[in-house]
Amino acid sequence: MLNSQSPLLHVRSLSKQYGPSCSSCARLTGPEQGTNICPECGGVVACWEVSFNLFPGEVLGIVGESGSGKSTILRCLNLDEPPTTGEAFHSGVEKGKTNLFTLSSQRKRLIQSSLLGIVYQSPHLGLNLDFSAGANVAERLLIQNNTPEYRRIRKRTSSLLNKVQMPVKRIDELSGAFSGGMQQRVQLAKALAPRPMLLLLDEPTSGLDVSVQASVLDLIASLQRKTGVSMLVVSHDLGVIRLLTHRTLVMKMGRVVERGLTDQILEDPQHPYTQELVASVL
Amino acid sequence: MKRKTKRLYNNPNGCLLSVENLEKTFCLHLLKGIRVEAVQSLSFQLQQGEFGVLVGPSGAGKTTVLKCIYRTYLPTGGTIRYQCSDNSIVDLATCSEQMVLEIRKTEIAHVTQFLRCAPRVPAEEVVAYPRMTQGISQKEAVEEARELLQRFAIPEKLWQAYPITFSGGEQQRINLARAIVQRPRLLLLDEPTASLDGRAIERFLAALESIRKKGTTCLGIFHNQDMVRSLATQVIEVRPLNGVYIDRAEITHFRQVS
Numbered sequence: 001m002l003n004s005q006s007p008l009l010h011v012r013s014l015s016k017q018y019g020p021s022c023s024s025c026a027r028l029t030g031p032e033q034g035t036n037i038c039p040e041c042g043g044v045v046a047c048w049e050v051s052f053n054l055f056p057g058e059v060l061g062i063v064g065e066s067g068s069g070k071s072t073i074l075r076c077l078n079l080d081e082p083p084t085t086g087e088a089f090h091s092g093v094e095k096g097k098t099n100l101f102t103l104s105s106q107r108k109r110l111i112q113s114s115l116l117g118i119v120y121q122s123p124h125l126g127l128n129l130d131f132s133a134g135a136n137v138a139e140r141l142l143i144q145n146n147t148p149e150y151r152r153i154r155k156r157t158s159s160l161l162n163k164v165q166m167p168v169k170r171i172d173e174l175s176g177a178f179s180g181g182m183q184q185r186v187q188l189a190k191a192l193a194p195r196p197m198l199l200l201l202d203e204p205t206s207g208l209d210v211s212v213q214a215s216v217l218d219l220i221a222s223l224q225r226k227t228g229v230s231m232l233v234v235s236h237d238l239g240v241i242r243l244l245t246h247r248t249l250v251m252k253m254g255r256v257v258e259r260g261l262t263d264q265i266l267e268d269p270q271h272p273y274t275q276e277l278v279a280s281v282l
Numbered sequence: 283m284k285r286k287t288k289r290l291y292n293n294p295n296g297c298l299l300s301v302e303n304l305e306k307t308f309c310l311h312l313l314k315g316i317r318v319e320a321v322q323s324l325s326f327q328l329q330q331g332e333f334g335v336l337v338g339p340s341g342a343g344k345t346t347v348l349k350c351i352y353r354t355y356l357p358t359g360g361t362i363r364y365q366c367s368d369n370s371i372v373d374l375a376t377c378s379e380q381m382v383l384e385i386r387k388t389e390i391a392h393v394t395q396f397l398r399c400a401p402r403v404p405a406e407e408v409v410a411y412p413r414m415t416q417g418i419s420q421k422e423a424v425e426e427a428r429e430l431l432q433r434f435a436i437p438e439k440l441w442q443a444y445p446i447t448f449s450g451g452e453q454q455r456i457n458l459a460r461a462i463v464q465r466p467r468l469l470l471l472d473e474p475t476a477s478l479d480g481r482a483i484e485r486f487l488a489a490l491e492s493i494r495k496k497g498t499t500c501l502g503i504f505h506n507q508d509m510v511r512s513l514a515t516q517v518i519e520v521r522p523l524n525g526v527y528i529d530r531a532e533i534t535h536f537r538q539v540s
Contacts, residue, residue, distance in 0.1 A: 005380075055380060058383075214401070214402060218402050218403075221400060225411065225414065226420075243400055243401075246383055247379055247383075260356070260379060261353060261354075261379050261382060261383070263354045264353060264354055264355065264356060267349070267354050267355065268308070268349075268354065268355040268356055270309075270356065271311075272311035272312070275310070275311050275312055276311075276312060279312055
């Protein structure tokens with residue numbers, strides 16, 4: 001066989017429930033039931049038994065309507081919050097033998113800041129808007145360095161801002177003063193700071209107007225082409241999915257209803273929901 | 283040369299591509315689940331170095347066959363056995379997506395009916411990109427891309443422009459250049475010359491001939507009878523029967539591969 005690689009990220013049966021839960025939750029929710037709120041106990045099943053592999057250099061998309069559980073998966077994988085059940089293995093953490101969710105919070109924090117980079121839909125989740133652009137990016141570099149040297153960090157921060165096409169002379173301006181597009185660029189610079197193997201993008205361009213969205217997407221696509229970083233891209237926009245990803249998971253009501261090559265999902269969708277989704281856009 | 287002959291032993295009759303009983307049925311859930319049978323029990327084989335041409339009326343399912351081989355469509359039945367450069371046999375109808383992505387990178391290229399590429403990427407980068415994914419440096423890849431653009435007579439001032447702004451014929455030439463640049467072992471061509479004028483067709487045929495000399499096998503859809511006669515080593519007839527799209531394929535051998 002042609003080079004068969006081992007996955008960078010292996011996710012197994014990831015589930016996340018909010019509020020109460022009962023033994024009927026899984027049975028009474030999902031796309032067939034048309035709800036992700038359990039009628040018995042009122043708990044919310046945000047995502048249920050989601051499994052996938054992400055390979056080095058690969059871009060995997062997760063597409064689905066609002067509330068389908070896409071962002072929940074990303075938050076769990078960024079170790080922001082623990083899943084209810086499930087496992088995730090990262091090949092850069094103990095050769096992929098340890099479930100990330102069982103690690104101590106200190107280890108999680110270290111992994112978060114050295115192996116993962118995330119861009120949230122809303123900048124205030126990813127940035128401290130009361131700090132300067134440079135400080136937001138440098139924070140990541142400081143966590144990694146035990147003996148930080150001001151000049152080196154400053155230099156690297158400038159080059160990162162340059163990489164995301166931010167005017168470096170604005171390095172000391174408050175992040176809150178920037179436009180939406182620029183804030184997404186600062187988030188991207190921050191995410192790229194530790195040279196992560198995996199980039200998590202949560203609707204990275206959703207709130208932006210069309211031309212700014214285009215230039216941020218161009219930037220992401222060209223960074224991916226040049227560095228070969230693996231990415232997990234969550235979006236409800238099939239255009240974004242088509243442009244950036246190799247493979248796609250389609251989610252509805254917390255379940256993965258379809259998965260496949262991105263061009264196959266878009267041209268030969270199998271599940272009724274995916275057919276509806278594709279027919280509504282193209 | 284000896285090794286090459288040995289390579290061919292793994293597939294039935296030692297062929298590069300063996301399609302057996304291929305079936306593709308679309309289920310349209312939005313239209314009350316009606317089923318459209320696009321391809322039914324189609325079988326044919328391609329030896330390395332051959333040029334197969336799919337012929338048949340519009341709607342017979344020719345494009346569907348190509349898309350199934352490239353896995354843009356998920357076949358609903360049959361096998362598509364492909365022999366990789368390392369001799370292993372892969373069933374493209376069922377193998378992992380990971381494998382398909384790898385094969386698309388290095389083995390099989392697809393020239394679609396219409397160019398589809400990332401917006402706001404300059405023409406030369408669109409053409410260079412497939413080579414870069416093969417591990418060639420950006421500089422070298424762009425050089426190769428420019429060479430091809432030159433050969434396809436794309437004016438130099440357009441190399442930095444976005445292909446979406448190009449004329450139909452120019453777009454199709456970008457489409458071809460992008461496929462040829464990766465030196466595929468199997469090249470799928472879906473009416474590649476439909477929007478080209480006489481001179482552009484000549485240039486395209488010359489480029490095709492040069493990669494065929496290096497061993498690329500082709501499978502294409504052409505409507506021009508003269509072109510079919512001059513290119514094909516095998517004609518695969520795909521025809522609709524009784525209003526059902528395809529029932530069987532008739533294979534005629536035109537000329538032997540030398």
